[in-house]
Amino acid sequence: MDGLRYRLNAVAINRILRQGFRYYSRKPASKRVSNGPARFKLQNDIRNVQKPAKTGNAKAQDRGVFHYGSFGGLKEIGxxxxxxxxxxxxxxxxxxxxxxxxxxxxxxxxxxxxxxxxxxxxxxxxxxxxxxxxxxxxxxxxxxxxxxxxxxxxxxxxxxxxxxxxxxxxxxxxxxxxxxxxxxxxxxxxxxxxxxxxxxxxxxxxxxxxxxxxxxxxxxxxxxxxxxxxxxxxxxxxxxxxxxxxxxxxxxxxxxxxxxxxxxxxxxxxxxxxxxxxxxxxxxxxxxxxxxxxxxxxxxxxxxxxxxxxxxxxxxxxxxxxxxxxxxxxxxxTPKLHKISRKIDFKLIDASLNPYKGSKMKVLSQILYAVLKDGTEAGFEKRCVVFVNEKKDAKKVEEQLRSKYGHDCISLTGEDTVEERLQKIDLFVKPARPLESLESNATVSELIEDTAEFLPNSNIRMNRTKPVTASQKKVSLKVLVTTDLMARGLNFHGIRNVILYDVPKTAIDLVHRAGRTGRMMQGGRVFMITDKKTKSWAKAIPKIVRSNKTLS
CATH class of the missing domain: 3.40.50.300 (P-loop containing nucleotide triphosphate hydrolases)
Incomplete structure (x- = not known):
């Protein structure tokens, strides 16, 4: 049953990747069931997000400046x-x-x-x-x-x-x-x-x-x-x-x-x-x-x-x-200073909602599974960078992703030697490798072919799967879990997906972490995992990106 539940949740996120994070049960809101994997809501519709707190000068809001965080941040540019x-x-x-x-x-x-x-x-x-x-x-x-x-x-x-x-x-x-x-x-x-x-x-x-x-x-x-x-x-x-x-x-x-x-x-x-x-x-x-x-x-x-x-x-x-x-x-x-590029598709996933029940690790593992199977970057090895706030958490996240969920993952912090850091980031700062050049079967998984079937009385789609032969399409995903050490200045070539496992504490951290994707006007996706403690100024970020507001 746990395997089926994991698969259903991943399929749901996969659909969300293609259609956007507005995901509801067909039943009226008053009749929705709040428990169980088949009936849940991923909250990212900006209409349901609290209005950002009016910190600082109200005139800044009128100028299109959004105050992110509770303390020292970015200078407002005249x-x-x-x-x-x-x-x-x-x-x-x-x-x-x-x-x-x-x-x-x-x-x-x-x-x-x-x-x-x-x-x-x-x-x-x-x-x-x-x-x-x-x-x-x-x-x-x-x-x-x-x-x-x-x-x-x-x-x-x-x-x-x-x-x-x-x-x-x-x-x-x-x-x-x-x-x-x-x-x-x-x-x-x-x-x-x-x-x-x-x-x-x-x-x-x-x-x-x-x-x-x-x-x-x-x-x-x-x-x-x-x-x-x-x-x-x-x-x-x-x-x-x-x-x-x-x-x-x-x-x-x-x-x-x-x-x-x-x-x-x-x-x-x-x-x-x-x-x-x-x-x-x-x-x-x-x-x-x-x-x-x-x-x-x-x-x-x-x-x-x-x-x-x-x-x-x-x-x-x-x-x-x-x-x-x-x-x-x-x-x-430049006029775009302190703005997150509108080429970036910024998404929120609330870990406090069912079926995650507060587990950010479950959210993270299923985002990675959906990214692996979403059909993008065909023919090339995918790379994803996961940011945590504390270096002690980087190794923990890596170990869980490896042992419990089977993801190909490494962690990196300031405690690693310079030689180790250079070796670990090598795959992420170079252009993506063609899958045909990868020799090890351990790094390439078979892409499954899906046949969509909706569960009774639900809009959750369960896929009937069958493996594709070895000569057909394959996929591969490398994951780097790190702190802000790797968020400053490094040019991650062609990284399409960034996951903020922890909500950045300041606008400075947010700009640098999100900036590892969507570089040189390329597209990219940023997933931020939230919970009940996440402040309204963080939950409003997707709207801020769409409205092209400056962060302060």
């Missing part, structure tokens, strides 16, 4: 700030219109074509369009790119919007213009042991990700790129810098360590040539726990011309820190 960007975007929609060197433009278009899952590989590279943040950043910084005084800018745009390319455009354009437009200065430094630009990131996972994009771009432009990660020795760094490092990707800690070892002579001289510095995931790097180290690393670059802080969100605390340390900075944002 209309004047985003209006400037909107006006630029109306005028410019092509790389050809941007003031950058043709060879830089061609190289970056090539990189975009190779990295983007949204583009047809047969499409002419020259026809690739810049994203809004790429247009805004290039247009703003190009005006004073070669000025010698210090210029400080903050870049903020929605997750998956192409921010890495956005800051690489002025960085690479600057490096090549120094070579082309000031040949006398270039002759003086081209053979010296110096570092010309640095990109700082908070984690070694991001070092690898950013370096992949940087190295592709640098190779096309004849520049020397170098990544300094946990596997890089000081000897490797010395050998690289002897041949000049044009772009170095590393962490603040690695920069500071160069001043603590004898093998590197006069690191201050090596860094005196750094003219362009980018802080990627700046809201993390400028957080209280990172601030002292990050600020010290910045101070090791005494001759910097451009200092860029890049982030997917502007938390209130980050904004206050920047106001205090860099009050003269200029801000570049």
């Amino acid at each position: 209309e004047a700030e985003t209006q400037k960007t909107a006006e630029v975007l109306k005028k410019i929609s092509d790389f050809e219109q941007l003031k950058i060197l043709p060879k830089v433009r061609t190289a970056l278009q090539q990189v975009i074509s190779e990295e983007s899952i949204a583009l047809d590989s047969s499409k002419d590279v020259s026809s690739i369009k810049p994203s809004p943040i790429q247009v805004a950043v290039t247009q703003k910084i190009a005006r004073t790119l070669m000025d010698k005084q210090l210029q400080i800018n903050t870049i903020a745009a929605e997750t998956g919007s192409g921010k890495t390319i956005a800051y690489l455009v002025p960085l690479l354009d600057y490096l090549k213009r120094v070579e082309d437009e000031t040949p006398e200065s270039w002759d003086l430094i081209k053979d010296k042991a110096i570092v010309r630009s640095v990109i700082l990131v908070p984690t070694h996972e991001l070092v690898e990700q950013v370096y992949r994009t940087v190295s592709q771009s640098a190779a096309l432009l004849g520049l020397n790129a170098f990544r300094w990660n946990m596997n890089t020795s000081y000897t490797d760094f010395i050998d690289a810098v002897k041949n000049r490092i044009d772009v170095m990707v590393t962490t603040p800690g690695k920069i500071l360590n160069t001043f603590k070892v004898r093998i590197i002579n006069r690191p201050d001289r090596l860094f005196s040539g750094v003219k362009f510095v980018v802080l990627d995931e700046a809201d993390t790097l400028m957080d209280k726990s990172w601030l002292e180290e990050t600020h010290s690393a910045i101070q090791t670059f005494p001759n910097v011309n451009h200092l860029i802080f890049c982030s997917a969100t502007i938390p209130n605390e980050f904004s206050k820190t920047m106001d205090r340390l860099f009050p003269t900075r200029k801000s570049i944002t």
Whole structure:
């Protein structure tokens, strides 16, 4: 009976995946039976959700700003700030219109074509369009790119919007213009042991990700790129810098360590040539726990011309820190900042309703089963990321999904070593693998063929199933259970499904977690599991997404 019940519940969710989360019994509400797997309601019809609490300033609600959470969250961006960007975007929609060197433009278009899952590989590279943040950043910084005084800018745009390319455009354009437009200065430094630009990131996972994009771009432009990660020795760094490092990707800690070892002579001289510095995931790097180290690393670059802080969100605390340390900075944002993409199908499932009876694990297992069998991503291995709030819960969820429900699952937290983290996320940050390339039968399950039959006096459909032969369609699903450690900055290639096992506590967490899918204007689904304790401001999120409101 338990097996039948599990199957019925999964079939119900499967139907919900296709038709949306408005699921009712045919009987009138007054006669619905509240117990048993055959009669239940999944609550996501926004008409039945409580109205969001009017926290904060009522005028914010009128401006289309929605306050998520009970404490510190995202800064409200002024209309004047985003209006400037909107006006630029109306005028410019092509790389050809941007003031950058043709060879830089061609190289970056090539990189975009190779990295983007949204583009047809047969499409002419020259026809690739810049994203809004790429247009805004290039247009703003190009005006004073070669000025010698210090210029400080903050870049903020929605997750998956192409921010890495956005800051690489002025960085690479600057490096090549120094070579082309000031040949006398270039002759003086081209053979010296110096570092010309640095990109700082908070984690070694991001070092690898950013370096992949940087190295592709640098190779096309004849520049020397170098990544300094946990596997890089000081000897490797010395050998690289002897041949000049044009772009170095590393962490603040690695920069500071160069001043603590004898093998590197006069690191201050090596860094005196750094003219362009980018802080990627700046809201993390400028957080209280990172601030002292990050600020010290910045101070090791005494001759910097451009200092860029890049982030997917502007938390209130980050904004206050920047106001205090860099009050003269200029801000570049997009109109979609702090919004969840409308390309994302955001769904709620209430675990307090029958047949789950408060078990979030039952909800999670059946969502995964339905995702596995929903017929999407045909011919490719599916991947799904599950977020929990506490690292102690990640391993528990993984073990239950593996042992009790048979899902192919791994967990990842900050307690794992860097090597373990890189190995575990490898499948999730690369494009999906074709099923025909998978050799192990353990990772591929047979797709069942369904014949629909409705249960008596119900709209619950029970499927009569039969296995498909081994030569026919197969499916595979990999599941990663993690904390916010993996929600910041990582580009999960083609992840179509994200599950919020725990309701995010702040708007910051919500934006970053939901942003692991629906990247670069692709579609995706986010499932948030709720219960009786879930606040109204969390239950209202599907409506907020549909109405395109800004989170605060």
